[in-house]
Amino acid sequence: MLLPVIMAGGSGSRLWPLSRTLYPKQFISLTSKNTMLQDTIERLDGIEHKYPFIICNEEHRFIVAEQLRQLSLSHSGIMLEPVGRNTAPAIALAALQSIKEHDDPLLLVLAADHVIQDQPAFIKAVETAKQQAELGKLVTFGIVPTGPETGYGYIKRGETHGSGSYEVERFVEKPDLVTAKEYVSSNNYLWNSGMFLFKASRYLEELKAHRPDILAACEKAVIGSVNDLDFIRLDKGAFVECPDDSVDYAVMEKTKDAIVVPLDAKWSDVGSFSSLWEVADKDESGNVSHGDVLTQATYNSFLYSQNKLVSTVGVSNLVVVETKDAVLVAHKDKVQDVKSIVNQLKMQNRIECQQHREVYRPWGSHDEIAEGERFHVKHLVVKPGESTATQMHYHRAEHWVVVQGTAKVLNGEDSYILGENESTYVGIGSAHKIENPGKVDLHLIEVRTGNYLEEDDVVRLEEYGVGY
Structure with missing residues (x-):
């Protein structure tokens, strides 16, 4: 039986400001109404398979669970990596866990942030x-090139090995433009997609032969793992000691059983705004527009509005991206350098590289509306049946106003219900939480006042995930 393994890690810094460290591109709707993770799972329709197994960073766990819940998508488990250690260890974890639970399945290893527009070809x-x-055999999927791309590694295919598959002659690094043109004109090279299919046991055999240190660390991490609701938590101490390596370097370039299957399915890894522009639908002027956008004499541009009107006049080949807390303007040929902006933000310890203004929590979300020296105003959304953690603050008081839905409030020793247009006051040092007992989303306006308003002024009296 086939077990899809979906790797949902990564930060996607080249798509900033849409993609952030705590909310990377695989969780964003970029090319359809669904997120890229959701599209990856739905793309499996038509293939006989077990429910997919998902590996993600621990800090993304609630985003993954919520996006699966939104479309009622079942899964075989969500494994949490406490630290990133690249693809070779991630696949080893999936292989070890799958043998424990599913005997020895075929693993279809997919990235959660790829676009594949031709599903039948896939x-x-x-x-x-x-x-x-x-x-x-250990199979990798090689993308049929559409041009001399220098941003991908390549696979040179060898002799035919059965219908529609070839022996791998060699893997090659990202080439310069002249070399890439030679590769494409030869018709013997394919882009390295980072997607694989092999038996779990065969992958572990090859990993043991070539990188036994990775296998040993992953075995310890899985042996010491514990189940936590929908999540599988690894032994952090064991996994931290695991070496960092890609599946290509650790296994695929060393094994004698590598096979490549060409894939011509309108694939993209959406690694930049230019590649996103290439795969998206365009208007008669070659523009890709999202949100509230007005143009005049604008051509071949990518224009994205999340919150405000974006208008352009007399420009071409631009990328303009507006989010609630940041604006990016770049030439379409220079979007690979967006990562340097992210690096500057990191050096300055700015929050814009970490998360959006709207922050998602297990219970819902909060979005900053206004900020001053002694006040913060936020819009809170609490999902039906959910609640924030019970907590208190030493430096701030809070005022809550219900604008939609019904709130059950714990405030000190009191518990009461608030309806729309009703409000309450939570004093400094008072234990409190908000619960949504209703069937629709609860919307509140929260006004914080005090001499210190940062998020670390919180004492959680009961733990609930990351709390609030």
Whole structure:
């Protein structure tokens, strides 16, 4: 049986300000109404498979769970990496866990942040790869190039190995433009997609032969893992000691059983705004527009509005991205350098590289509306049946106004219900929490007042995930 393994880690810094460290591109709707993670799972329709197994960073766990819940998508487990250690260890974790729970399945390893527009072609390639994987081969999917791309690694295919598959002659690093043109014109090279299909046991055999140190660390991490609701928490101490390496370097470039299946399915890893522009629908002027956008004499540009009107006049080949707390303007040919802006933000310890103004929590979200020297105003949304953690503050008081739904409030020793247009006051040092006992989202306006208003002024009296 086929077990999809979806790797949902990564930060996607080249798509800043849409993508942030705590809310990277795989959790954003970029090319459809669904997020990229949701599209990756729904793309499996038409393939006989077990529920997908998902690996993500621990700090993204509630985002993953919520996005699965939104579309009622089932899963075989959500494994949490306490630290990132690249793809070779991530796949090893999935292989070890899958053998423990599903005997020895075929693992279809997918990234959660790829675009594949031709689903039938994708399904056909997977079926071809299954035939080779069942014979013990380690299969990678090579993308049929559409041009001399210098941002991807390449795979040189060798002799035919069954219908629709080839032996891997060699993997090559990202080439310069002249070399990339030679590769494409030869018709013997494919882009390295980072997608794989093989038996769990075969991957572990090859990892043991070539990187036994990675396998040993992952075995310890899985042996010491514990289940926490929908999540599988690894032994952090064991996994921290695991070496960092990619599956290509650790296994695929060393094994003698590597097979490549060409994939021509309108694929993109959406690694930049220019690649996002390429795969998106365009108007008659070559523009991709999202949100409240007005243009005049504007051509071949990517224009994204999240919160405000974006208007352009007399420009071309631009990327303009507006979010609630940041604006990016870049030439479409220079978008690879967006990462340098992110690095500057990190050096200055600015929050804009970490998270959006609107922050998602297990119970809902909060969005900053206004800020002053002694006040913060936020918009809170609490999902039906959820509640914040019970907590208190030493330096701030809070005023809550219900604007939609019903709130059950714990305030000190009192518990009471607030309806729309009703409000309450929470004094400094008072234990409190908000619960939504209703069937619709609860919307509140929270006004913080005091001489210190930062998020670290909180004492949680009961733990609930990351709390609030």
